[in-house]
Amino acid sequence: MKEIVFENVCKKYGKNLIIDNLNFTIKSGERLILLGASGCGKSTTLRMIAGLEDITSGNLYMNGKRVNDISSGKRNISMVFQNYALYPHMTVADNIIYGLKVQNIAKAEISSRLKAAVEMLELGGLENRKPKDLSGGQRQRVALARAVVKRSELLLLDEPLSNLDAQLRVHARKELVKIHQTYKQTFIYVTHDQVEAMTIGDRVAILDKGRLQVIDTPSNVYNKPANIFTAKFIGSPGMNIFAAAYADHFLKIGKQSVKLPEFWSAYIGKRNCREFYLGIRPEHIFLQNEKRKNSFVGVVKYVEEYGSHCGIYFDLEGHEVVASGTNTALKPGTNIYFTLDSARMHVFDKESKKNIGYPEVCYDNVYQYQSV
């Protein structure tokens, strides 16, 4: 299995810096997701691993060997393209085994691998069709089959599901995980869809403007985002972030202030954090019907209906904040009272925008509720 190391990797197109000093390691056999908005450099990163893009500077290692100058074909990898890149003039079977044929692999071996791939991806009966006679889902599975038969140690997937409709996507996600469990290759998977990232990835690397923002497990990325960008990027709607201050056990947001639990006071006080950014996910804001002690007040702006719940957007001291709720009857302009789940509160440094970390209790007690 392959371990891949990026060491100060940069990529420039002319003067444009596309990838800015990438340093991270992809562990052998893991499913790594490269996540980011379009143009963030995630596809370029994948293509550099594939050898389809030159590396401007820095080193890329596979299993300890520098591969900057090794051509794609020599890296022993497979890849699934966003548009599948099936050979239109070849049948499904030929598409799947073309790469093997070129490598002069024994015929018997080829046909057994083909059989296995056809079975695994439920392509039986389609072997002699041309790609143009297949549905989108079928094409996608042919592309996967083509990548799978190669039995390479590294499988690269470039938004492989983005051309499928929602239902097929759910099915295909399961299929991908199944493939990984069967062959245990290293998976590197590019997507802009956080649900895919969360469901498929062992780890998620989030890129923004060519820089690696974070690389961590899906759970940590969601629950303990390393910086403001990650916090906002993951989750739908993203995390609320607003400027806040700490003074003498009190959390101050604009003119409002409430008392913090002791573990936070100690934690923040110890770090001498006067002003910072406070992050809280919409589902960790508890709405109340009337004003209580320790609750904040905001003014409702509008309500978004999601079906199972709704998003309530309100103004808090000049910041737009969204909370999950069920009360769709709230009228814009009315006051709204709420508290924050202190165990799910995130504090980011004002300068570096990095997470300052969490008091002990937050780590251990995910379910411990203590409102602020």
Added chain:
Amino acid sequence: MRIESNLKWHILLILALFISLMPIVFAVSTSFKELSEAYSNVLGIIPDKPTLSNYLRIFQELPLNKITFNTLVVAATVTIFKVITSVMAAYAFVYFDFKGKNLLYFILISTIFIPFTMTMIPNYLIISQIGLRNNIMGVILPQLSDATGIFLIRQAMRSIPMPLIEAARLEAAGNFQIMANIVLPLVKPAVISTGIMFFINSWNEYVWPVLILKDTTNYTLPLALQLFVSSEGGTDFCLAMAVSVVTMIIPLGLYLIFQKYIINTFTSSGVKG
């Protein structure tokens, strides 16, 4: 590794380019040499003693202004006529259904495959009979029967999405409004580059004018060239090259100006659907 292998290709390409462009460079360079230098300093790209005398001589000894004008008239007339009739015919072939359409198109396009030599004799007799020998009109007329324009412009029109035309038709636009407001603007690049190519080809036409034109004052430029070549008195390469350069200027200029259009049109003139 990739960079090195590309370098290999680049060297190969540059070499190929060198071979294909070298004659042009030599022509330009020789046209500025004296005859004796053309013989003694064959490889010198920059003449030792550059001279304009070749150009002065060809303009003095030949009615070169008139000849250039003739060439211009021939090329422009042929171009305008062919572009107009090609656009009209292509429009009919793409947007109308009428009896015999496919057969007619087939017949017209088939003529692209008939080398001119094969209709040369009767054409010669026709032009002689209507008294247009030694007349640029006689050079122009047979050049007008060329179906490549219909082919190329039809290809371009077929790539316009039908819904655009249908939308216009829903708004009760007539044929000529559709043609003028929708089709023409969209096929403009194809029409321009087809026109440029018509112009260049007609400008360079040699075989037919050689048979038709007699007086030097009625010559077109490619014919002027043979005044300096292969006669009993020998070939004056310097003068020949000077005439060659004069002959090349306009096609090259047009090409360089419209290069993008031309390259794009022919790049997409491939056969799709």
Added chain:
Amino acid sequence: MKKNILKAVAVGLMSAVLLTGCGKSDTGNEQAGQGEKVKIEYWHVNAETQGGKTVQELVDNFNAQSKDVEVVARYNPDMYKGLMQNLQAEAAAGKSPAVVQVGWAFLDYFSNNFSYVPPQKVVDDYFPQDKAFLQDNFLPNVMDLAKNNKGEQVGIPYSLSTPVLYINKDLLRQAGLDENGPKTWEDLIKFSDTIKEKTGKYGFYMQEPADNWAQQALLESNGARMISDGKASFASEDGIKAYQAYADMVTKTKSALHISWDQGVQSFVNGDVGMLYTTIAQRANVQKGAKFDVAAISSPAWAGKPKRLPAGGCFLAITAQDEKQQKAAWEFLKYLYSVESMAAWTKGTGYVPPRKDVADAENGLKSFLEENQMMKAATSQMDSVVPWASFPGDAGLQAEQMLLDARDKILSGDVSAHDALTQTQNQINALLK
């Protein structure tokens, strides 16, 4: 009827493309009704490198001094063959120019296929005062050049050229040879081989245009005849021997160059060939281009045999169809054959004047010839001039082409001169029947 329909359609088309303004360039020799001057056409083959400028000057001067005739000069590309083609086409269209240059090789073809008036007939019919003009001014052997095989005087000799040998004296000296060049073909062969040996450059090139003019000089000087009694006869022992000797230089010693005319001359002028056997008409070109010590000497002879050099160039024939045009044609010819015009012609082209006393006359070429040593090589060999063989009959043109093909066969070394010449001779004679 058909013509009219075509004409109507064509005219319709013309106006359709709005070009009526541009289509008005003159359509040829329709006689201007209003002007008193008779307009006639003079067809020539003189490209700019070969006296084209002089033709125009002569015509302009003539037009300036003539009250009733205006000549339009028309250049015909591709030499005499090209002119013949155009004449053919013009005839097909039912028209004809008034005066044409006819290459010597086309004498028979021309006289068999085109309608012309013997010049003396025009003179006799309309210009009794000029009755003795031709007799007085031309040598009989020169006039004979323009007689066809029936003995009819088709036209008047106008351009005379003979083959001369241009030598690169520098190269000859370098090879340790006599810088005055070879006198005989036998010497020439030795010279050529020596040049090849000593300098590595080619020794000799004989012109190879689309005719066999120079090769005829080679053969006939050795005693062969291209044509006897209306039949090809070049494949005689003498002819074969001469041709083989020439071919051996190309194929055995490889001292002679076998290449197209332009490229051969180019190579000589570049200094890559020691000796060039070609027409005196190339004089100006060679003189201007060559950067070495270049000279022209008379054609070599075969040892002990008389030289026979075919006349190159052309004669002028009157092809005017009606009286008015014929009269005008003669008036123009008389001007062209005046001493001054002849002298100008020679200076412009390098041709040898066919008329008596031009060379010595003060208003002729006296001083010019003194200054131009190269011309001397040509004028000094005028007594060896013979007609340029022209195969009779409709197939004459094809016969000429066959002889060209034979030349390529022999010089490629694949076929011996004996086989190729014999075979070609048989083919031509079969064709001429």
Added chain:
Amino acid sequence: MKKKFGNKDVWIAYGLILPALLVFAIFMFYPFFYTVYLSFFDWNMIKPVKEFIGLANYKALFADPLMPLVIKNTVEYILILLVLNCVAPYVLAFVLSFVIKRGRGFYKGAFFLPSVISLVVGSILYLWVLNPVSGPAAILAEFLGINIPIWSKTQGLVIVVLSIITTWKIFGYNFIVIFGGVSGVPQEIIEAAKIDNVPLYKIFFDIVLPMSSATGVYIFIMTIVQGLQYVFTPVKVVTQGGPDNASSNIIYNIYQEGFVFYHTGYASAMSIVAMVLFIVLLVIEFRYVEKGIYYEN
């Protein structure tokens, strides 16, 4: 589905085609049939009477010892032309589309450039540049110790040089059109093959060639057609069919018989026979190109 405009409009369609049709009728169709007509006569363009001789011209044509040579030359010329103008630009287009990344626009523009220059100019340039004894090419070759053979007088080689001259003229156009076809193959498909370590030549033959085959066939045919259209000029300027007919081909021979020997009827018969060849090409053209064998992704 095209909608019909209605009956009245059909006349507009005919009207739109009419001007083109008119010139075609006079300068293409009528001459074409007239050529057929002339092929049954013995005529030299000036004789007032055309003598009807039935199929004698055709019989003579098939008995002509020159014909096999002329056909052989034509075929050789076309074969060389196909290598230089189909195969070579295909490879070039492939390299430019998928192998190198820089200078694509520059190369395209530059390679197309000679095709706008007159073929007479080109022929004369090459006559001079390729002078095997003292032309620039010969002098350059001498530095490398190579002697250029005297191609203009060498059987076979002379056809190669003529092909080079026509190639100079048509290469650019062919290259651009083929480039269009080749670069229409999606980049991802090539990348997919590269990842599978498919060698370049296999990518070319297994993927690019089949996927651009419609363009390929089109250019294949156009090369033959244009090659024969254009070959006349260099033959006339450079070799006049020589040496010993080694560079004559069917097109030049028609001209030579028609306008040099004035065997007008014979030349017409030859034109008609040449036509047969073109009809074959035509059938291929319409079979493959118009129907389209283009694979859509």
